[in-house]
Amino acid sequence: MTREFRSYESGRTYAGNEDRAAVRRPASIKDVASAAGVSPTTVSHVLSGNRPVNELTAARVRSVVNRLGYVPASLARSLQAGSTSVIGLMIPDISNTFFAELAKGAEDAAHDLGYGVILCNTEFDADREDRYLGMIRSRFIDGMVYASGSPPSRRRLEALMGKFPIALADEEVEGLEGALIATADHEAGGRLVGEHLRALGHRRALMLTGPRALKSGVDRANGFVRAFRGEVVERVGDFKEASGHRLVAALLQEGGLDCTAVFAANDLMAFGALTALREAGLSVPRDVSVVGFDDIRAASQIHPALTTVHQPAYDVGRTATAQLLQYVTRGEVPPASRHTLPVELKVRGSTAPPAR
Amino acid sequence: MTREFRSYESGRTYAGNEDRAAVRRPASIKDVASAAGVSPTTVSHVLSGNRPVNELTAARVRSVVNRLGYVPASLARSLQAGSTSVIGLMIPDISNTFFAELAKGAEDAAHDLGYGVILCNTEFDADREDRYLGMIRSRFIDGMVYASGSPPSRRRLEALMGKFPIALADEEVEGLEGALIATADHEAGGRLVGEHLRALGHRRALMLTGPRALKSGVDRANGFVRAFRGEVVERVGDFKEASGHRLVAALLQEGGLDCTAVFAANDLMAFGALTALREAGLSVPRDVSVVGFDDIRAASQIHPALTTVHQPAYDVGRTATAQLLQYVTRGEVPPASRHTLPVELKVRGSTAPPAR
């Protein structure tokens, strides 16, 4: 097999790879063109409909396309077009249901506009994050949805944000203004909890917060304290179940909780608190009410079901992505703009009026 | 339009877009070359280390690279190289923790070899799946990890499998031989459950299966039935929580469960079953034992904690991807090969000896 691609009129041959017949080079537009006796230009026009082509010629081209199983190389197309129709989604941990939901929203929004999503799972690893940021600098992706509040990257992010399309989701990176932001209304969530507990008659509460560095956690706490208008004892945890357990157990040992309600800044810490209370022989909600934040799946399945604030993780991902793409498709770097999405208080079995 | 890029020293502007100075074309290798007074070839060699370059020249080039903030366009690089260092991961639902774990394993394995992962979330939608399969045909991705057992795609998949690197994860597509496969040992999982329930003294069990079309579900059922060696009532569900609830509730209405144990083919259906049982006033595990499959996160967080079979979702994703990449990096289409990963029975609070 000589593998000659006799160009449509001149006797020129496109030198293929005669030697190794093993790996069959996929058909290119040139192959189609010469097989159909037209120029690559015409093939392109037939396929894109970008310019009219004689119907007879077009039919011939299409038949060759089928016969050869020709599929345009998207790489070459992207190179020419200057964009790839792919964006990145940077998150710390896809196995965390919150981020998985967020990712689903992002993927849906991207799919709607024909974009693909590259999963950038960082595990809070700065090197890993850097590698993924490199994808945007090398223009392999058209934009990035950034939902990973790992502090060390702020500097780098800042430098990129003016040059490339980037949207912040869920967590606004402290001190990073002028960006596209979609986040849940953490402050309102805290407020709802405060109002709920106050309405039930509670006047003294324990609040388990997340690390001070995360703005979302601070917002939740602020909203709560303002609305509760009672005494609030604050303890700083790390959003993990163990820390909720540890903090509550410690207080119980030191001579009693001295509170009628516990508000944990996320469901996992609330679970820890529940365990500690149960271990101490206290009953929820009879002796103590407990409220969480996030509404992860287990929250509604434990007993008693956990009163918590439902975060619109899916919507956060979807909104951030849709907003980002709105600018990406127009080749613009997005302006500063904030979207705060509503949260919802789910009242379940873990809260009740304080024992009198 | 002359399209000259002499901009660096002469005051000439970029012919590309004089009109909108807003969008500055990123520096190309030509820009660097002319600014450093060398050829693009030399720049390429300095950056890749592919051929030796005089240290003085190299230093000059590097300095220009920094000054201009040059980053090679990965698209052009990929076009030339003939591969993108990106693979696809096709799954039905990323918000399902099982697939999220699997995705994490895939991402980790890919990252280890410098590959990126495009998240292809199908929601069991054939069109969506087709679009993503198009990415491999258009060679935008170098390979695909396929973990979405939606039946309609089998035909298309079959056609692709000989031509492109594809690995099956978790679910082997029925009748699709000659592929790279990584899956959990579903049959052994079913067997472990059967042995466990039999050892506790159960002799009559209700088994909630998944759709018959999925081999994994069939394997689980077969393993269970063989090991349990008692009477098994079988009901077909669809792996969703609602179906577990519906099936059990229906049986209870029709005049009693008449079984001392329920084995659901996945945790979600087990959750549904638990709810139905609780609603009927039955106590788990006192009146009925319940076992699930998958060991999703919520399984250990509900009360009573669910006895279930731990699936190595992470390992399945990681193994499938690592195997796939082994061939992708060598430019080969992978041969037939199967990796069956061990499962583990997690005995928790939802199982006990039958009431006497």
Place this chain on the structure above:
DNA sequence: CTAGATATCCAAAACGTTTTGCACAACGCC
């Protein structure tokens, strides 16, 4: 019968890299 419009298709440039063959000079060796 002729000028302009229309239909049809092609050549060449452009996207931004990497790779390969070659040119040229300087050097060491016999």
Place this chain on the structure above:
DNA sequence: GGCGTTGTGCAAAACGTTTTGGATATCTAG
């Protein structure tokens, strides 16, 4: 002084598209 060797860097081809300015033939109107 000739010859292989090494060091250095360039030109050109190749990857596979899309886009744009024409070129040529055919048609239409006056």
